[in-house]
Amino acid sequence: MADVDMSALYTRGNYFAERSFVKTDIQGGVTRNRSGTRIVSLTSDFLKGLRNAMFQECGPAANMVLTTCGKSWGRMFAQRFEREMTEFYGAPFRQAPVVFFETCLSEAFSHHGWGKFQIDYTRTHQGIIVIQIEHPPFEGLVENPEEPVESLLSGIIAGIFSHFTGQDLACLQTDCTQCGDAIDRFVMTLSSRIDKPRDLKSSGKGFDEIIAVMEKSVA
């Protein structure tokens, strides 16, 4: 596919330009993005209520359920995101350079209010991607949690990257500001390799120990 002309990617600006991205039909009560996809705002009340209900109904399984919901959401988001990017820029987004992909995804996160992320690709040869996110959705919403609170976002990230890599990936939050950590950080790897890191996290291990075990399991 090397003969596909990707120069069109660079002939338009930012798809997510704030003043062009979202339009609301006040009379109809409908908000859409510039491609016509309907957007519904989720307020902090909604997120809090969703999380509370999940824990009331599902008990200890709530985090797993939220992650599964997030993963399904993330996959669908990625399909639409790919379609919208391809239409807008006039070139197949899946074949865009990594830096173009990452910039557009970062803008998508920022403009949907999901936080600001940074991706660390230095361990991709070991099948590990580390992602740090500032201001994730549940920031400040959960009081004194015993475990990381961004399980919905973990699922979304896994879903998005599963779509674009064609692999079944899983994502685990290793650091959580709500739990007292300095940052919100996630590790992502193949679903078949996530059980051990998840067990380590459950037993109270931190990022360095988890990542060391993950690296060793590949070496």
Added chain:
Amino acid sequence: MNPSLNKMLEDSAGRYLADEEKRALLEYTESLPMRLQVAANVQKIEDKALRKAVEQIRQKYPEFYKARPESGAERTLRDFSLVVRHTVLAMICADRDLQEDRLLTWLGKMLSGLNFTAQFNRDSYIFVRDQLKAALPADNYALLEPYLNINIESLGSIYEPQAATA
């Protein structure tokens, strides 16, 4: 369109425009023919002026282009063109936030990811500004200058990765 006029029109809902508001509206509409003329003039000289700017940046950073023999200069020209076209649109709309919103934040992230340095960008868009200055009548350039400076400030202060090469 022009954000301060938009805001003014929103704020005036339910009442008639004040004299000062009418004046602002007229001033902008009266300036539009000139703004469109500047845009047309930039369009005429864009390719030649930007090629000269590319040549200047190539001379200043020969190693950068040596490492990208295939398409480095063409890509620089493409980026310059994209930035200048957004600059011209911002000038037409008299909107000093337009470039940042529609292009510069996004482009700056990408340039950071490609290890461009802030200094490289600053030099690049100073050359672009100066080439347009040399090619346009003085009154045309005066209208465009504030918007060209926004490019220099924004892309000239991007986050720099440690492994910068430019």
